Amino acid sequence: MISLSVDGDDQEAFQSAGRVIEFKELLYGYHRVDPLHGEDIVLDLLMTYRKYRGRKMTVPVRRHAYIQRPFAPLQFPILANEEKPINLAFIVPLAGRFSTFERFF
Numbered sequence: 001m002i003s004l005s006v007d008g009d010d011q012e013a014f015q016s017a018g019r020v021i022e023f024k025e026l027l028y029g030y031h032r033v034d035p036l037h038g039e040d041i042v043l044d045l046l047m048t049y050r051k052y053r054g055r056k057m058t059v060p061v062r063r064h065a066y067i068q069r070p071f072a073p074l075q076f077p078i079l080a081n082e083e084k085p086i087n088l089a090f091i092v093p094l095a096g097r098f099s100t101f102e103r104f105f
Contacts (some may be wrong), residue, residue: 018051018052018053018054019049019050019051019052019053020049020050020052021047021048021049021050021061022047022048022050023045023047024046024047024048024060025045025046026043026044026045026046027044027045027046027062028043028044029041029042029043029044030042037068037070037071038068038069038070038071039068039069040066040067040068040069041065041066041067041068041069042064042065042066042067043064043065043067044062044063044064045062045063045064045065046060046061046062047060047061047062047063048060048061049061
């Protein structure tokens, strides 16, 4: 996914100017979840910048990519008949945390 973004439409403009940026590797990354705003992701990327017109050079470059993934707004169905009780189900990821979740029952 990262290499597709780096090698996308911007590469054509870079190549016409005699420059190329190549994705090499992901050095590290982390994410955090803010309950109000969503997930924040930070990726530290190692790329190679190559200039092949004029003074030729190849330089390793580190860049951070900042990604925000907001939560979708809650959606509630509109019920025409208000006499039926509403059953609401939540899907909760519990990988490695099931024993903690059992305490709430």
